[in-house]
Amino acid sequence: xxxxxxxxxxxxxxxxxxxxxxxxxxxxxxxxxxxxxxxxxxxxxxxxxxxxxxxxxxxxxxxxxxxxxxxxxxxxxxxxxxxxxxxxxxxxxxxxxxxxxxxxxxxxxxxxxxxxxxxxxxxxxxxxxxxxxxxxxxxxxxxxxxxxxxxxxxxxxxxxxxxxxxxxxxxxxxxxxxxxxxxxxxxxxxxxxxxxxxxxxxxxxxxxxxxxxxxxxxxxxxxxxxxxxxxxxxxxxxxxxxxxxxxxxxxxxxxxxxxxxxxxxxxxxxxxxxxxxxxxxxxxxxxxxxxxxxxxxx
Amino acid sequence: xxxxxxxxxxxxxxxxxxxxxxxxxxxxxxxxxxxxxxxxxxxxxxxxxxxxxxxxxxxxxxxxxxxxxxxxxxxxxxxxxxxxxxxxxxxxxxxxxxxxxxxxxxxxxxxxxxxxxxxxxxxxxxxxxxxxxxxxxxxxxxxxxxxxxxxxxxxxxxxxxxxxxxxxxxxxxxxxxxxxxxxxxxxxxxxxxxxxxxxxxxxxxxxxxxxxxxxxxxxxxxxxxxxxxxxxxxxxxxxxxxxxxxxxxxxxxxxxxxxxxxxxxxxxxxxxxxxxxxxxxxxxxxxxxxxxxxxxxxxxxxxxxxxxxxxxxxxxxxxxxxxxxxxxxxxxxxxxxxxxxxxxxxxxxxxxxxxxxxxxxxxxxxxxxxxxxxxxxxxxxxxxxxxxxxxxxx
Numbered sequence: 001x002x003x004x005x006x007x008x009x010x011x012x013x014x015x016x017x018x019x020x021x022x023x024x025x026x027x028x029x030x031x032x033x034x035x036x037x038x039x040x041x042x043x044x045x046x047x048x049x050x051x052x053x054x055x056x057x058x059x060x061x062x063x064x065x066x067x068x069x070x071x072x073x074x075x076x077x078x079x080x081x082x083x084x085x086x087x088x089x090x091x092x093x094x095x096x097x098x099x100x101x102x103x104x105x106x107x108x109x110x111x112x113x114x115x116x117x118x119x120x121x122x123x124x125x126x127x128x129x130x131x132x133x134x135x136x137x138x139x140x141x142x143x144x145x146x147x148x149x150x151x152x153x154x155x156x157x158x159x160x161x162x163x164x165x166x167x168x169x170x171x172x173x174x175x176x177x178x179x180x181x182x183x184x185x186x187x188x189x190x191x192x193x194x195x196x197x198x199x200x201x202x203x204x205x206x207x208x209x210x211x212x213x214x215x216x217x218x219x220x221x222x223x224x225x226x227x228x229x230x231x232x233x234x235x236x237x238x239x240x241x242x243x244x245x246x247x248x249x250x251x252x253x254x255x256x257x258x259x260x261x262x263x264x265x266x267x268x269x270x271x272x273x274x275x276x277x278x279x280x281x282x283x284x285x286x287x288x289x290x291x292x293x294x295x296x297x298x
Numbered sequence: 299x300x301x302x303x304x305x306x307x308x309x310x311x312x313x314x315x316x317x318x319x320x321x322x323x324x325x326x327x328x329x330x331x332x333x334x335x336x337x338x339x340x341x342x343x344x345x346x347x348x349x350x351x352x353x354x355x356x357x358x359x360x361x362x363x364x365x366x367x368x369x370x371x372x373x374x375x376x377x378x379x380x381x382x383x384x385x386x387x388x389x390x391x392x393x394x395x396x397x398x399x400x401x402x403x404x405x406x407x408x409x410x411x412x413x414x415x416x417x418x419x420x421x422x423x424x425x426x427x428x429x430x431x432x433x434x435x436x437x438x439x440x441x442x443x444x445x446x447x448x449x450x451x452x453x454x455x456x457x458x459x460x461x462x463x464x465x466x467x468x469x470x471x472x473x474x475x476x477x478x479x480x481x482x483x484x485x486x487x488x489x490x491x492x493x494x495x496x497x498x499x500x501x502x503x504x505x506x507x508x509x510x511x512x513x514x515x516x517x518x519x520x521x522x523x524x525x526x527x528x529x530x531x532x533x534x535x536x537x538x539x540x541x542x543x544x545x546x547x548x549x550x551x552x553x554x555x556x557x558x559x560x561x562x563x564x565x566x567x568x569x570x571x572x573x574x575x576x577x578x579x580x581x582x583x584x585x586x587x588x589x590x591x592x593x594x595x596x597x598x599x600x601x602x603x604x605x606x607x608x609x610x611x612x613x614x615x616x617x618x619x620x621x622x623x624x625x626x627x628x629x630x631x632x633x634x635x636x637x638x639x640x641x642x643x644x645x646x647x648x649x650x651x652x653x654x655x656x657x658x659x660x661x662x663x664x665x666x667x668x669x670x671x672x673x674x675x676x677x678x679x680x681x682x683x684x685x686x687x688x689x690x691x692x
Contacts, residue, residue, distance in 0.1 A: 048679075050680075068684075068687070069688075069691065071687065071691075136555060137554055137557075157543060157544035235488070239542075240542040240543075248690065248691075251490070254379040255376050255378050255379060255489070255490050256378065256679055256683040258680055261680075261683070
């Protein structure tokens with residue numbers, strides 16, 4: 001760095017340095033996140049008529065989204081689906097991450113990187129591949145039929161199929177979050193607990209689980225929020241009765257051309273997701289979780 | 299005694315030399331970039347908004363080589379999706395666009411497409427008369443003065459059925475798609491407009507309102523419905539939902555469902571019918587799949603077309619757009635389209651087809667198009683959206 005520039009940098013106070021260092025990110029977020037979001041917010045107060053956007057300021061789209069039973073049903077379906085998917089992912093990811101940390105040895109990083117293998121293909125391809133497994137003439141049901149057993153109806157174009165698909169898609173995120181949390185966990189604490197008479201289960205629930213709560217919650221949030229906004233998986237796996245909120249929202253911008261209603265649905269989804277994150281952040285007690293934040297002053 | 303040599307440390311001069319060489323090499327690469335970009339920009343870009351099954355990569359590559367143009371594609375599924383894309387500034391993003399039925403005139407009315415010169419498309423001489431003006435008016439402006447598109451492929455939205463499970467008599471009526479007898483063995487597409495329009499044909503036939511005065515004062519059109527008829531459609535679609543295996547998103551899914559015998563009847567563009575008939579005739583174990591173009595209550599039909607967007611003002615680009623339409627309408631290319639997409643073509647390709655293909659692709663039945671209701675814009679997309687949402691959430 002130029003000496004003069006460096007001297008000037010040193011003369012700046014901490015706030016000025018903060019502004020300079022964060023300004024590229026702020027600019028990026030403003031251009032590609034805040035402005036598009038603001039435009040969605042704007043359109044949500046207009047109305048569409050025969051594919052025409054009319055700048056007639058009103059709240060009707062929000063009244064419709066919140067009062068019409070169909071949109072409420074889509075939202076309830078989406079929230080329930082996201083909850084089931086996130087809880088199941090956490091339940092599956094915990095033993096996987098724990099096993100990798102405890103018994104992965106020198107291969108644990110390799111095993112964790114292996115979780116990223118499905119991401120080498122696009123989401124649509126992965127969902128279509130899953131259709132080939134779960135579908136009426138997919139691997140599972142064809143196998144069952146070859147064995148003379150009846151096919152499993154629950155796997156064929158149902159909400160269950162959507163849940164299975166979403167778990168498959170988001171499990172790597174939760175596993176990675178819990179793995180990273182366990183990576184920094186001091187397992188000698190368990191030995192200490194056992195010395196004082198705690199059994200395996202008690203040691204887990206009173207030490208391992210609370211001290212890795214942050215990783216668990218982050219994994220949960222990383223699954224819950226995108227599951228809430230999922231439209232591709234239910235489209236391909238969900239069947240005639242499996243429409244979720246984001247799927248209905250997406251069709252407002254394409255098939256039906258009711259953009260302002262779609263925009264209002266988007267704003268509502270944004271707030272529901274934000275509310276969820278806020279609630280989750282309230283559940284995290286960083287100090288209780290043993291996380292103080294490197295470099296923090298408290 | 300071994301004579302060991304130690305590698306001299308890199309001198310400042312050598313470092314400067316190396317750095318200089320790298321800098322020169324970088325400059326040599328970077329400096330001409332603006333000129334290269336300009337050269338690239340000089341390549342004519344033709345951007346098409348089209349249906350994915352109609353892409354012929356080899357033809358496009360040959361066309362690019364012949365005209366020094368770069369052809370790029372963006373795909374859509376339903377007409378309203380393409381319309382929305384054009385409305386949102388798409389006339390600047392696309393040069394060629396596809397649509398069907400009444401949509402072409404809507405595009406022209408709204409200034410999304412421009413008039414074209416049919417004299418520059420000699421391949422149109424091979425089109426079946428059914429698809430050209432004055433027999434077919436929808437590709438000419440409403441005042442009859444300006445050609446606005448060229449016909450490409452055609453078809454209906456008839457019922458493809460498993461003849462081992464459903465009789466030809468049953469499939470003569472749209473009731474077959476809503477029959478309890480076929481519960482768990484029916485499918486429908488995910489396209490909201492055609493689902494509602496097809497149900498509307500049945501509902502209005504049941505209500506006896508097809509012949510009565512219509513809301514727009516014109517003859518019956520399943521895309522223009524009264525509120526009472528729409529309520530009937532909603533109730534019918536809700537009742538149908540539990541009879542469906544699924545709403546198919548793509549033809550591959552319907553193909554699998556019908557081939558496996560799970561689905562017995564579904565409305566479709568007859569492509570799956572042709573695929574499965576082809577497989578059966580090739581000796582594969584496939585159910586006897588047949589297709590009914592029009593039920594007694596009525597049916598839906600479409601003619602896909604190519605149009606030039608209003609964003610094309612440059613005469614050179616317009617010329618290449620005309621050439622593209624002329625090229626793709628050549629019988630040999632239309633035969634490839636028929637083989638690939640499984641659709642009937644508006645261009646007469648009987649001389650290139652076998653007797654079997656003439657039958658499968660309805661080449662001798664083009665006049666039946668007259669009896670079908672053309673794909674159109676819903677009279678109220680907002681009301682139709684509510685019907686669809688209510689059905690999906692029920």
